[in-house]
Structure formats: C-alpha cells, structure tokens
Amino acid sequence: MRKMMMAATLAALAASPVAQADPPFDPKDPKMAPYMAGDKRSGYTFAEPETRAMQDDDFSNPGFLWVEDGKKLWSKAEGKAGKSCKDCHGEAEKSMKGVGTVYPRFDPHANMLLTLEQKINQCRTERMGADAYKFDSKPYNAMATYVKHQSRGMPLAVQTDGPAAPYFDMGRRLYYERRGMSDIACKHCHEDLSGLHMRSELLSQGMPNGFPQYRLKWQTLGSAQKRIRGCFEEVRAEPYPVDSLENTVIEMYATWRANGLRVESPAVRK
Ligand code: HEC
Ligand code: HEC
Structure with a gap:
C-alpha cells in the first residue's frame, strides 16, 4: 500500500x-x-x-540584518565570565574564516557531532558561563549567520x-x-x-x-x-x-x- x-x-x-x-x-x-x-x-x-x-x-539581501546583529553580539560581554566572543577569538573576519565550511563536525571536547550553532552554544555555556541561545531565536540565528558568513565564497x-x-x-x-x-x-x-x-x-x-x-x-x-x-x-x-x-x-x-x-x-x- x-x-x-x-x-x-x-x-x-x-x-x-x-x-x-x-x-x-x-x-x-x-x-x-x-x-x-x-x-x-x-x-x-x-x-x-x-x-x-x-x-x-x-x-x-535581508539576511544581512542578521549579519549586522551578529557582529554587534560578537563583542558583547555576557555570562558569569564577563567575556565576549571577541575577547577570546579576536576579529571574527580572521579567526572564523573557514570555520563554517566544516560543520556539522565531530567535536573532541563534547565527544559528539555538533552543528555550528551547537558549537557556538558550547562556547556560551562552558566558556562564558552564559545561557545557550534558544533555537531559532534572533541571537541564535544572528551569531550563526555572522560566523558562517566569514566563510562566504569558500568551498x-x-x-x-x-x-x-x-x-x-x-x-x-x-x-x-x-x-x-x-x-x-x-x-x-x-x-x-x-x-x-x-x-x-x-x-x-x-x-x-x-x-x-x-x-x-x-x-x-x-x-x-x-x-x-x-x-x-x-x-x-x-x-x-x-x-x-x-x-x-x-x-x-x-x-x-x-x-x-x-x-x-x-x-x-x-
Ligand atoms: C573564554 C574564551 C572563549 C570565549 C568567550 C568564546 N570562545 Fe569560542 N572557543 C574558545 C576556544 C579555546 C576554542 C577552541 C577549542 C574548542 O574548539 O573548543 C573555541 C572554539 C570556537 C569555535 C570552533 C572553531 C573551529 O575551528 O571549529 C567557534 C565557532 C566558536 N568558538 C565561537 C564562539 C562564539 C560565537 C563565541 C561568543 C558567543 C565564543 N566562541 C566565545 C574560547 C572561547
Ligand atoms: C517531497 C519532496 C521533498 C523531500 C522528500 C525532501 N525535500 Fe528538501 N526541499 C523540498 C523543496 C520543495 C525545497 C525547496 C526548493 C528546493 O530547493 O528544492 C527543498 C529544499 C531543501 C533544502 C534547501 C536547499 C537550498 O538551496 O537552500 C535542503 C538543504 C533540503 N531540502 C534538504 C532535504 C533533506 C535533508 C531531506 C530529507 C530529510 C529533504 N530535503 C527531503 C522538497 C523535498
């Protein structure tokens, strides 16, 4: 049937x-x-x-509203550690270039497969002492888009x-x-x-x-x-x-x- x-x-x-x-x-x-x-x-x-x-x-391209939001969030200190992404990773244009080409990826630290969004949340919860971004929320999408955008044009x-x-x-x-x-x-x-x-x-x-x-x-x-x-x-x-x-x-x-x-x-x- x-x-x-x-x-x-x-x-x-x-x-x-x-x-x-x-x-x-x-x-x-x-x-x-x-x-x-x-x-x-x-x-x-x-x-x-x-x-x-x-x-x-x-x-x-309306997607650039999210790129812009992500750029702002990148240097915003959050969580118990009082740190921003930028404090550890410097300029995203350099440190995140190419990163978006390999996710979902096996993460030795988590000992499992992670999407780029999950990897970003891992940094938030484990390194910043901040809450994970909620799935499909504005900052969740903004940060992932900003990071992924640094690999635009790369295979x-x-x-x-x-x-x-x-x-x-x-x-x-x-x-x-x-x-x-x-x-x-x-x-x-x-x-x-x-x-x-x-x-x-x-x-x-x-x-x-x-x-x-x-x-x-x-x-x-x-x-x-x-x-x-x-x-x-x-x-x-x-x-x-x-x-x-x-x-x-x-x-x-x-x-x-x-x-x-x-x-x-x-x-x-x-
Ligand atoms: C306290 C320092 C620290 C902060 C703050 C931090 N990270 Fe990280 N992050 C690291 C370290 C160290 C690594 C490399 C080790 C690993 O993969 O876990 C990493 C790895 C990553 C990776 C994976 C890179 C790769 O080559 O696969 C991404 C993506 C990332 N961070 C995004 C972010 C974002 C976005 C923020 C802010 C929301 C952030 N991180 C905040 C320390 C930090
Ligand atoms: C009944 C048909 C159908 C099935 C089955 C289906 N999709 Fe799709 N999918 C679509 C349509 C329609 C679109 C939007 C137009 C397009 O890009 O094909 C789409 C779009 C996509 C896109 C976005 C492509 C882009 O250019 O952004 C991805 C990724 C995708 N599908 C993955 C999957 C995966 C993975 C599965 C299995 C879990 C799946 N699809 C099953 C119909 C289907």
Whole structure:
C-alpha cells in the first residue's frame, strides 16, 4: 500500500510539467560557475532571477540584518565570565574564516557531532558561563549567520573519516530512508526529481551551502535544522526534534553532499 502511494506520488510529480528555471538554466553560463562544482548545483542556480538578484546585492539581501546583529553580539560581554566572543577569538573576519565550511563536525571536547550553532552554544555555556541561545531565536540565528558568513565564497569541506564516520553512515542511511504518508526519502526529491516542479516549487539538489538563509516563504532567516524539519513536513512525516542526533546527522550528510560548493550564507531562497 505504502509502495503504491509512493509510486503514485512520484508519478504525479514526474507528470507535472517539466519546467526549467526561468530563464532556462545554462550550465556553461559563466555567471553560474561560482554556484556549481562539477554536477553539483547550489539552490542559487534553481532560484528565480528576482531571488538571485536579492542575494547578489548585500544591501537588498535581508539576511544581512542578521549579519549586522551578529557582529554587534560578537563583542558583547555576557555570562558569569564577563567575556565576549571577541575577547577570546579576536576579529571574527580572521579567526572564523573557514570555520563554517566544516560543520556539522565531530567535536573532541563534547565527544559528539555538533552543528555550528551547537558549537557556538558550547562556547556560551562552558566558556562564558552564559545561557545557550534558544533555537531559532534572533541571537541564535544572528551569531550563526555572522560566523558562517566569514566563510562566504569558500568551498564546503565536511569531514567524514575517523570519529565522524559512524555519524556519516547514520546520516546516509536516514537520507535514503523512506518516510511519511508518501513513503519518500530525501533522495527522491533532491537526487531523482531535482529540476522538476513540485507544486509551485522547482526541486533543487537540496544543497545546504546557503544556511543560515533568508527564506521568502518564512519571511525570516532560519537554519538548516529548521529547513530539514520543513522537508519532513513536505512528505507529512513527523520531523526529528531540533538538535536531535538524527536531525544533526542528516544535516551532516546533506552538507557533505554539497562539499565543493561555496558557502553563500546568508543565501536568499523562495
Ligand atoms: C517531497 C519532496 C521533498 C523531500 C522528500 C525532501 N525535500 Fe528538501 N526541499 C523540498 C523543496 C520543495 C525545497 C525547496 C526548493 C528546493 O530547493 O528544492 C527543498 C529544499 C531543501 C533544502 C534547501 C536547499 C537550498 O538551496 O537552500 C535542503 C538543504 C533540503 N531540502 C534538504 C532535504 C533533506 C535533508 C531531506 C530529507 C530529510 C529533504 N530535503 C527531503 C522538497 C523535498
Ligand atoms: C573564554 C574564551 C572563549 C570565549 C568567550 C568564546 N570562545 Fe569560542 N572557543 C574558545 C576556544 C579555546 C576554542 C577552541 C577549542 C574548542 O574548539 O573548543 C573555541 C572554539 C570556537 C569555535 C570552533 C572553531 C573551529 O575551528 O571549529 C567557534 C565557532 C566558536 N568558538 C565561537 C564562539 C562564539 C560565537 C563565541 C561568543 C558567543 C565564543 N566562541 C566565545 C574560547 C572561547
């Protein structure tokens, strides 16, 4: 029964009009080269021209409000230790350059896989004596965007060997696991059907290189964790909790798929 429903859903998706990005996507367009790596395509190359134009101009990109907020928070002393990020890390432009390319990453200190947001919270609770930023709160998103933005233009390079290997294997398993009413896995939409329309949306390869990103549908900025939960809802499956091991290994696997694509944070997407 579930198999049949999935077959029906996939058939319906495949039968909907096959439309290309508008204007039609040309892989040889030199303007697109920075948003590709071999066969890998950033969601930017699937986005409509108006959305791309918003991202191209830092002044019209609403995500820069979060970059600016993060910059202010960077030098704000908080917590029992009376320290700011800057007191220990100096200028973020130098110390955080490249840091955003390797998360989610195995953290020897925590002895587990951490997202960039979780690593920032680790510094807050363990080194500053401050409260962790609450998931999806303004400062949570602002600090992550500010830190990640220091890697803009650098290729993602998530590591999968050594102590990261079991997390990677689990992430891959979950990426290919069918779920929800329609019995569909991440891979069906973002590998098999990418380039096709699903309702009003053009399915991309599901590359997380733009997170945290400003989403027009959200009317705000959000994290990869939030987006992945949204994709579960697309197939009417119960999402894993935020920051759960499952959601984090899926983020890791999805980010590894994007290795080589450049960080765009904060990207703008529909
Ligand atoms: C039923 C189809 C469907 C499934 C299944 C699905 N997604 Fe998505 N996903 C979408 C749509 C639609 C979008 C928005 C348009 C686009 O970028 O494809 C999206 C966007 C994304 C993006 C953002 C891409 C960008 O450019 O910012 C990521 C990352 C992503 N999905 C990851 C996942 C992961 C991980 C899974 C499995 C847990 C998953 N998706 C399952 C439909 C799906
Ligand atoms: C008391 C000093 C101290 C403060 C304050 C501090 N950190 Fe850290 N942070 C460290 C040290 C030391 C490391 C390296 C060891 C580790 O990874 O835990 C680190 C590591 C990091 C990393 C990982 C770097 C990498 O290469 O993976 C990030 C990201 C980070 N800090 C962000 C922040 C942010 C954002 C703040 C402010 C909210 C902050 N830190 C506040 C001491 C501090």
